[in-house]
């Protein structure tokens with residue numbers, strides 16, 4: 001009899017033993033469907049000796065596997081990566097496996113899927129709800145569930161529209177091949193520096209060995225052009241290339257850019273894909289056919305059949321850290337994947353993370369530097385505006401020097417960008433009469449006013465409400481005032497000061513789809529926009545040659561909050577947004593509004609002293625034992641019942657390991673004491689690098705009885721301290 005040990009797609013269980021039915025072949029890595037109680041569940045055949053080699057189950061208690069799914073087996077290096085990720089981040093292996101086999105993506109691709117799209121015919125009985133639904137769906141198509149989500153209606157409404165003939169069924173096949181990118185389609189004429197860098201990357205890909213290369217080049221130096229040569233080398237060798245981007249919004253422009261270089265768009269992978277697109281992409285990736293995959297962090301765990309290189313673009317971005325489910329950092333796991341698979345990993349950034357630079361210093365990463373912008377474009381000039389000396393008018397947010405600079409660019413027909421990392425109109429609504437502040441009912445957070453859609457919204461849980469007319473506390477009428485600016489409010493000020501200027505607000509609220517992002521780029525490139533007002537969404541990737549002024553509306557915003565990376569993040573963010581200025585022949589100017597122009601980070605930005613800033617920051621971290629020289633972990637205990645959460649946190653605190661090397665802070669209410677209706681208590685752990693933090697946490701947490709009403713989230717190497 002043959003047996004198989006199977007890791008199932010569930011967080012709740014470790015590997016289980018099954019019987020392989022007679023005549024079936026289920027080698028290691030096979031994707032299978034197995035019985036679990038009354039259910040059918042997917043899983044992967046695994047080595048017996050993994051996960052602490054649990055005792056095998058007796059033959060008589062074995063159940064038969066249902067089937068082996070006809071897809072390529074999950075290869076050993078990826079199985080090792082899953083184990084490593086589970087071990088390092090203290091996450092259930094089944095949860096990690098789910099990122100390899102997401103949803104129904106791996107289901108049989110040959111079976112066609114029925115999607116629906118609008119026919120243009122209007123139903124005889126047209127309700128307002130149906131009209132709105134059809135409008136929101138527009139030209140798009142998808143399965144019933146996806147259309148319901150697009151239209152924000154129930155699935156019944158969609159089915160009703162199908163019955164009336166307003167939507168029609170189409171059969172979509174998920175196994176059509178993608179066009180093949182051509183490395184020789186349109187190679188660029190690289191500068192001498194770029195050629196040298198590209199040569200190093202090409203050689204690393206050809207060597208097909210693990211190595212991490214930090215591609216460190218100022219904004220506009222041509223990092224993308226250079227790493228595309230590594231990708232060309234991988235395709236030349238018959239292999240696949242994966243490019244990870246920090247933001248879905250960046251995928252669309254990147255797809256276009258790749259199409260210009262390789263003759264066709266790469267395969268995209270992100271949470272915005274339809275289920276048919278997902279299935280098609282997954283199968284093509286697993287078969288080794290999708291040659292270039294561009295995606296968000298979730299693309300990292302896919303089972304590439306024949307991967308040759310991984311590129312992490314904007315590798316310093318903290319959005320590579322996943323903040324729910326498995327709390328992994330895609331940059332770090334990408335390097336581990338390179339290690340297990342024996343392939344080079346390229347980290348590209350104009351402002352590398354201190355973590356990455358420390359690895360360079362330790363001799364573990366190769367440092368490839370592009371010191372100058374391509375094509376003779378100069379780096380922009382940065383200057384601080386001291387908001388204490390040069391304050392804006394009352395109730396305004398732009399200081400006189402910035403207003404003058406905007407007027408100057410408008411006069412010259414050049415474009416400007418105002419950066420403020422805050423969506424909406426105002427971050428706080430306050431009652432003038434009683435001082436009441438409108439708070440989210442589910443979170444320890446203020447409701448943010450979004451005036452364009454006439455709503456107050458919580459940026460943590462998504463709760464929305466209409467702006468109240470009366471103060472909810474004292475019932476006073478017309479006493480509520482908006483405090484502080486968001487991008488919408490800055491746009492209002494721009495409209496007041498420059499009524500003739502054409503503006504564009506760029507946030508996740510306005511650029512909510514790839515099509516919207518493309519529309520924005522087209523408008524700016526066509527010169528239809530004079531002033532862009534945007535959040536961090538506009539700080540990366542865009543290349544607008546006629547944009548010559550960047551104004552940072554509130555440079556101090558990221559500095560409060562006591563986050564250990566606050567200065568580093570501020571430096572990176574402002575350097576990135578500054579990098580949008582003067583990318584063409586006209587030089588760029590960057591004006592930074594701050595109340596602390598003498599703070600080291602502001603001084604370094606203005607003096608263009610990256611090295612000075614990094615070495616001071618590194619020294620400070622070293623003396624504090626902070627990352628990358630020491631380690632943190634956070635344990636967050638949460639429950640809808642505050643007493644349960646507090647009690648569990650207390651018990652956990654009492655049982656804390658007593659070791660000289662391990663400092664434990666808390667338990668204490670987390671800074672975000674309530675989130676999505678759950679009360680949160682936090683323990684923060686601090687240890688030297690050499691300390692086995694995971695081992696200590698595993699023993700400790702394993703000793704505590706866990707009530708079902710409380711949840712524990714473990715965050716290794718946290719980036720968020722709320």
Ligand code: ADP
Pocket residue numbers: 188189190191194217218219220221222223224225226374543
């Ligand atoms: P980075 O990623 O370092 O910010 P990019 O790769 O986006 O830089 O390059 C900046 C701009 O310069 C882009 O428009 C790019 O197409 C152009 N560019 C860079 N290098 C070359 C080259 N060798 N030939 C033609 N255009 C180039």
Ligand code: ZN
Pocket residue numbers: 440441442443445458459460461462463676
């Ligand atoms: Zn909320």
